[in-house]
Amino acid sequence: MSEPTREPYGSEDAARAAIIDAARRMNALGINSGRAGNVSMRWHRGGADGLLVTPSALAYEAMTVDDLVWLPVEAPAGEDAGAEQPLRCDGTRQPSSEWRLHRDLYASRGDAGAIVHAHAPFSTTLACLPRIHVEGIPAFHYMIAVAGGDDIRCAPYAMFGTAALSAAARTALEGRRACLLAQHGLVALSGTLEAALELAVEVELLARIYWQALQVGEPARLDAAAMASVHARFARYRPDPTG
Numbered sequence: 001m002s003e004p005t006r007e008p009y010g011s012e013d014a015a016r017a018a019i020i021d022a023a024r025r026m027n028a029l030g031i032n033s034g035r036a037g038n039v040s041m042r043w044h045r046g047g048a049d050g051l052l053v054t055p056s057a058l059a060y061e062a063m064t065v066d067d068l069v070w071l072p073v074e075a076p077a078g079e080d081a082g083a084e085q086p087l088r089c090d091g092t093r094q095p096s097s098e099w100r101l102h103r104d105l106y107a108s109r110g111d112a113g114a115i116v117h118a119h120a121p122f123s124t125t126l127a128c129l130p131r132i133h134v135e136g137i138p139a140f141h142y143m144i145a146v147a148g149g150d151d152i153r154c155a156p157y158a159m160f161g162t163a164a165l166s167a168a169a170r171t172a173l174e175g176r177r178a179c180l181l182a183q184h185g186l187v188a189l190s191g192t193l194e195a196a197l198e199l200a201v202e203v204e205l206l207a208r209i210y211w212q213a214l215q216v217g218e219p220a221r222l223d224a225a226a227m228a229s230v231h232a233r234f235a236r237y238r239p240d241p242t243g
């Protein structure tokens, strides 16, 4: 996957404001509600690769740029693998309980410039079904390709905010830009905040259509050859889907 496209934020405060705006838009767009979910952006400080993330359990409407938290992508030496809080972070609030999921994805995915985690209603509905746990959302529609493969996987359930959930999400995202989290929600990553938000909306629409189709019958599936053609065409139609 390609390197992330850097967004032209002139200052860290501008980047922080864009993250809050994206978090509020998640709710306005109907892909999240209340304080659920979290949003982050890769943000270097000096020579250190890092990320800015929304704080934990704070209403997005009340959030200001000073509430966001910066932490380094590289785990500091001596940090407990099961720690609830990062050993090193910079902010007056606690970072999102999913800081590890965000940090681990930036560490392992060079193409990740921004990450959106939402409790999107149709994605979460599907993520409660055993058939989805097993096979994810299959290629019932060609737009499944926007998530990077021939399906959108569902990471097995793990407690929110844990290293186990982070590991499960990383596995489900291999070769993909989005996945479901069992009994939880969705994760979308992309090169930019705008693209990550757009992808989360697209995944939620696919989940809704798949859910609708399941109400009236067993949806047909596109085979591997058909999806290979879609991926090839996407390379021309949307040459940089991560940007």
Ligand code: 13P
Binding pocket: 035, 036, 037, 038, 054, 055, 056, 057, 058, 095, 096, 097, 098, 160, 161
């Ligand atoms: P935070 O408010 O701690 O980000 O938690 C919300 C959430 O969705 C946890 O998965």
